[in-house]
Amino acid sequence: SYVFLCIALTHTGRYEEAIEAGHKAVERLGRNPYTLTRLASAYAAAGQREQALQLLEEMQAMSPERYVSPNLLATVYVHLKQYQDALTELERAMEIHDARIIWLGVDPQFDPLRADPRFQELLRRTNNPAPQSRLPKPTTGEAASGRKFAAATRRITSEPRTGQKSLAVLPFKMIGPKTGGDTGDEYLGVGLADALITRISNVQRLIVRPTSSVLQYAEQGDPLSAGGELDVDYIVDGNIRRVGSTLRVSAQLFSASDGATRWSARFDEKLTDVLQLEDILSAQIAGALIPQLTGEEQERLAKRGTNDPQAYEAYLRGRYHWHSLTEEGFAKAIQSYERAIELDPNYAQAYTGIADYYIFLGIYCIMPFAESSLLAKQAAQRAVELDPELAEAQATLAFALVSHDLDWAAAEEHHQLALKLNPNSATAHNWYGFRLLQEARLDESLAEMERALELDPVTPLVKQSLAWCHYHSRRFEEAIAVHRRIIESEPRFAWGRITYSWALIVAGQYAEAVAEAEKAVEFGSGNPMYLAGLGGAYAAAGRNAEAREVLSRLHEMATRQYVSPYFLALIHCHLGEREEAMLYLEEALSINDTWVVWLVVDPQLDTLRSDPRYEDYIRRIGLERAARPVIARVGQSTEKSIAVLPFKLIQSARGENTDDNYLSVGLADALITRLSNVRSLSVRPTSAILRYGDEGTGALNAGRELGVNFVLDGRIKHVGERIRISLQLLNVQSGASIWAHQFDEQFTDVLSLEDAISEQLARALISQLTQEERSRLKKRGTDNPEAFEAYLRGRYYWNTFTVEGFAKALLSYNRAVALDPDYALPYTGIADYYTFLGVYAILPFSETSAAAKEAALKAVALDDELPEAYSALGIATMLHDFDWKTAEGHLRRAVMLNPNYAMGRSWYCYFLGMLGRFDEALAEVRRAYEIDPLTPIIQHTLNWTYYHARRYDEALASTRRLVANEPQYGLGYIILCLVLWQTGQFAEAVAAGESAVALIGRSPYTLVWLASAHAAAGHTEQVQRLLDEIREMSETRYVSPYLLSLVYCNLNDKERAFQELERAWEIRDARLVWLGVDPQLDPLRSDPRFTELLRNINFPTPEKNSS
Structure with a gap:
């Protein structure tokens, strides 16, 4: 592993890390020609010639006694830029039939040789059919921002590279003293390059980087470095000297792969003959790249x-x-x-x-x-x-x-004609992508934006267009990830900052949104659009006074310059002032403010879509037939959404009933379960509302943070045998109370109280309930008040999310079913309890999954319409029986019974991820996140899925946000640890692992992740100490052999890893369900024993999987 890590790091310019990995390889595998050539190549690439040459001498000394592959020696000479020596060694490799020569067609280390006729002859002699024109371009050193962005975007889009030749015409350098005038002669450098770009773009067989992408190289001295960053095959570089009325122009065409000059020329022309100069240059450059131009191409090239x-x-x-x-x-x-x-x-x-x-x-x-x-x-x-x-x-x-x-x-x-005339015009693809996006033709738009970015990977506006597409397509995570990369490379890009702020707003990251909008205003030269964006960010973040101050400034600005009513509408939208927002949109339509073309897809306007006038607005812009986007904004949907906050306890003066804390969460939890039966209501789950149990956050602020339309706030007072509850239902946007009631009942009538509250609440929100909804609302889990009280206590303890709390929850659930053996919900709680004991490796899965399945089966038998029961049964069936088909049926039924059951979707996401069905998995967890945007476990599920899908960039960005927002959430640090070591950031990975241990405690579960991070980093001593500690723990508590196998796999001890995996199968450690996708097990996949393990757990074949 260290050998290939060394090679990869060398090619990405991370030379110090490459050398370190090379030394690790030598340490693990010994000093032999195989390891020493890799280390020598890393030294050579890093410019440390002396060390590389010393290693070459050591290998030459070895050669009388052991074989030294000339192919491997050739790689060292390539990195030393001794190309003649490299070709000599490759020739020798051919003579002795060194089988490594079969990699000649694709080995990136030989890319600098590919243009050499001798290399091409060697390739021909190997009968290698690899199409060289389609190979990715080599990188040299640390990639520049544009190149890194393009590479990262290709990873996201999986866009195949084109086989066309690509060219960058750099701005010509002006030599000599500057002349007077508006621009002097500086315009000639950019202008002539721009003119050549326009001319040569007429040859459709060539991809020419647009002017916007080459401007940053106007002062750069190294054309080959620019070519690498622009990711092209060829570069035109030149200079202009003005002598009186004569222009002296020198130009060269370089190959980016080897730096060879393919064409060069020098011209002395009168300034009045610059047009003729452009004719000659464009024809000769195109001819050097494509010797046989067609008549049409020649005609288009010659056209002035x-x-x-x-x-x-x-x-x-x-x-x-x-x-x-x-x-x-x-x-x-x-x-x-x-x-x-x-x-x-x-x-x-x-x-x-x-x-x-x-x-x-x-x-x-x-x-x-x-x-x-x-x-x-x-x-x-x-x-x-x-x-x-x-x-x-x-x-x-x-x-x-x-x-x-x-x-x-x-x-x-006209768009189609533009693309037909020039299929390689990034601008044409970009403009067309915008129009498709406005019509909600989302997939088509994304394809156009990705093509534009492939043609122009550097220009900020083109990068931003991809983020803009993700944003309007409700792919907010992707929009944020792309924006982050843009801002890293273009920190003063005001337009990028403001659109980044918009993406953050709709993703619910309000503090970051405000910070980005403030930067946009700082860099935006007083443009009212950026100021309006800041006002919207303030309003979304609940900073209403500052938002109104911005509105006042904009109204004052409107007296002397244009201020778009469309952007004023956005501010009022975030202030919850729908009527004002609609009036400003009406004004925008009446004055033909073209920003209204975004009405169909703009996520910031989602709260207005239920207004009949909004559909009329869409009709007036001619898009009534356009598809409507699936509303995926946190808390903004056409369905009504509500959060039932934990009830506040009011203690009596005598201090009675101090054990009533369970009522606060328990009764809220019961109402949440009841209201979730109304499909047209989106109800935030209990896990999302727990943080609002005290008086610190007002109900309206809680509602805004939870992204809901309505919030139920209440107070409980328990005196003797009576319970008094005061409730009010608040509109989050307006702050108005739309329903309020006070209940004063016998404590034994708490079930009747739940009936009354849930029905009145539902009627206040939805005037016409269906017969099915009314029936489901009235449905009780039990008629026994004591059993109900025991269940409420269980839910209270469960939601503490502590080992002690889980144990108390189980006692309460068992008491509930003892009081009412036909009470299905406590059985579901019991199933969840045992599942979590297995997930966190507290007890063996063989014990926990059997108990979980038994309880879930009982719950389903008692109530076959209980989504929580089917979700629990689906997970238990998978973990106990490895019965994938049956498990999926149960998990699907859970989501079908309650589409707004966030945890049910989360469990289904895990299941789909285990099978490698990552697109489906991400769709499920994103929907769960929309329903429950604040509960850490949902965000954890998203990050876990990104990690197993090998989407490490997104996993890292999302997990960093999670631990920043929830610094006490230990599981977040475990995922962070995993992703960091997978991306070679070992020191940070170890630090994250230590944070997880500090937060969760020293247990086998936490220590194996930390041990694996140390193993991946090559810290053998630390790993052994942790393994000793885990072995000592194993005498008194359960240690998962599956988790141990990961440590040994990271130690590159495959035999011991397989021993642990075999032991995991023997004891039916249900963590084996991750066998098919776990990135840490990739080194084992080619071993027949691994295939046998997959067969043991009934892992579906790709054919079965797809069906």
Whole structure:
């Protein structure tokens, strides 16, 4: 493992870690040619030539007595950049039939040699059919931000690489003293590159990085490094020197893989002949890459936008200013474009530039969209009239047609034509992706955004478009993950900051949302759009006074500049002021504010969708036939949502009934169970509301944090034989009380009290209950008040989530069934108790799963419509019998009986994850998270699923958020420990493991994770000490052999790992259900014994699984 870790770290530029891994490999496997070549390669790649050469000498000394593979020696010479020596060794490997030569076609270590004809001849002689043009590009050193982002995004999207040749034309460097004028000659460097990019993009067989992605390399001296970061095959680099009226231009075409020069030229031209220079450069560069251009390609390459040198110069200046991406730059750009048109009224590209200018003024709310979109449309139409084959003009016209006319059909035609004219235009794919997103064609939109990012992996706006797509598709975790990477590489990107804030708002991460919005305002040059975003963040976070202060500032700003009513509507939406929000949307529609094209999909407007006027608004923008997105925002759904808070206990003056604490949680829990029978209600589970048991958080704030429409707040006073309960149902948005009641009953009538409260509550929320809902609401678990009281006590103890609490819960459940043997709910509680004892390795699964299954079967027999019972039975069946099909049937039935049962979906997620059905698993846990966004165990389930799906980036980001929000939640640190060591962050992994032990306690369950982290880090002594401690514990308590196998697997002791796994099977350790997907067991999967273990647990084959 350390050998391959060394290789991987070397190729990702993490040289110190690579060298450390190489030494570990030598330590574990001995000093031999196999390990020493890997270590030598790491030293060579790190630039430590002396150490690499010393190791080569050591291997040469070994060669008389033992075999040294010339293929492995060649890898060292490649990293030393001694390519001739590398090829000599490869030739020798061919001569002696060194079988390692079969990897020649794909081994990344040989990528620098691939363009060499000698390497290609060697490859031919091996009969290797590997298509070299499709191989990923090699990395050299620590990747730059753009490259890291593109790589990370490819991992998310699994987008296959294209086989087309790719090219980056870097800005030409200006040599010599600067000249006077507005831009001097600086515009020539960017302008000429931009013009060449536009020309060469006409050859559809070439992928050319757009100008926006190469601008950051205007001052960079190393074109090969730029090529690596831009992830291209070839780079054009050049410089310009002005001598009087003459331009002296030098240009070179490099291969990114080996740095070889494929073409170079030098030109001396009059400044008035720059157009001719562009003709020659574009033709020669394209010809060097594709020797046989078609007649159509030659014709498109030769096509000029203008024949007027002065108009061309003005256009180049405009492009230079445009790419500054500042308001000042935009203003100078349009002046240049207008000058170009004045000089040549038939210059289509200049009209496209003007159209883009006005579109951006509308997007950034600098000018009313009604005005800017009209001017954009007129300019784009003129560009298309002048040159109907100009892809950029067609894409811009499509955008303008939606923005001004809401003409979706015409826009579709122009988008399709733009992509046909230039399939490799990132801008065209991006604009089209936006339009598809506005129509809620979510999967199509994502495909377009991913293609745009593949074509342009560096430009912040293109990266942000992918995040924008995830956000409107309600994939908030993905949106946040992408935004984080953007901000890491572009910390001053105001637009990225504000859209990041929006994603955080709808994910319920309000503090972070406010922080990002404040940064957007700081970097946004006083733009009211960013200020409005901050106001919305304040409102969502419950900071209403600050939100209203922002509203006042915006109204004052509106007296002198444009402020979009659409963004004012968003603030009122978050303030819970629906009527004001609807009025501002009405205003936005009436003035043709084009931001209304997002009405169908904008998650921030989800609270308004139940208003009949909202559907009318959608009809008015021409999207009445568009699909409606599945509402996945925390706490915002068209169904009504409620949180029943723990009741506050009011103690009597005499201090009686001090044992009544169980009533606070128990009665709330009972009501939650009852109300969950109404399918049109989304009821937050008990686990989510426990934190609100004291007076510290007001009911309305609790409701906001829980993301619900309504909150039930109550107080209990128990005096003698009577119980007095005061309740009020509050509208979270308005703060109004919509129902209130006081009950004063005999304590023995608490069951009747539950009946009355649940029915009156449901009627207050839903005027027309169905007959089935009324019947389910009236259904009691028992008619025995003492049994009910015992069950309430059990639920109170269970929800303490402590070992002591679990033990007391079991006693209470057993008392409840002793008092009423037909009471199904306590049996479900008993099943859950035994399941958790097994999950946390407190008792052997062979004991706990049998007891859990027996109790769950009894619960189902007593009440076959109890979702909690079916969920418990499904888990117990899987853990005890390894009966996957039957277990899935039970788990599905639980979710069918109560679609809002968050824990039921969580258990089903675990089941699906065990089978590797990760997309389905994530869908279940995300729905659970929508229902219950605050309970740590639900977030833990999400993180556990990301981890087993090998989606480590998302697992790490999500788990870090969990431990930040819940610093006392020990299980969060266990997952953090797992993910960190899987990503090679061993020191942090060990620290996380130690935090888990500190929080949960020293037990076999916690110590095995810490031991595994030490094992993965190579800390053998620490592992042995922990194993000794676990062995000592095993004399008095249960230790899971499955968990022990993980430690040995991380120690690379496969035999001992298999011994423990075999022992796990002998005692039916139900943790074996994770055998099929556990990442820690990957080193064992090729062993026939592993296959036999999978067969033992009836693990479904892929064919069975898919069916």
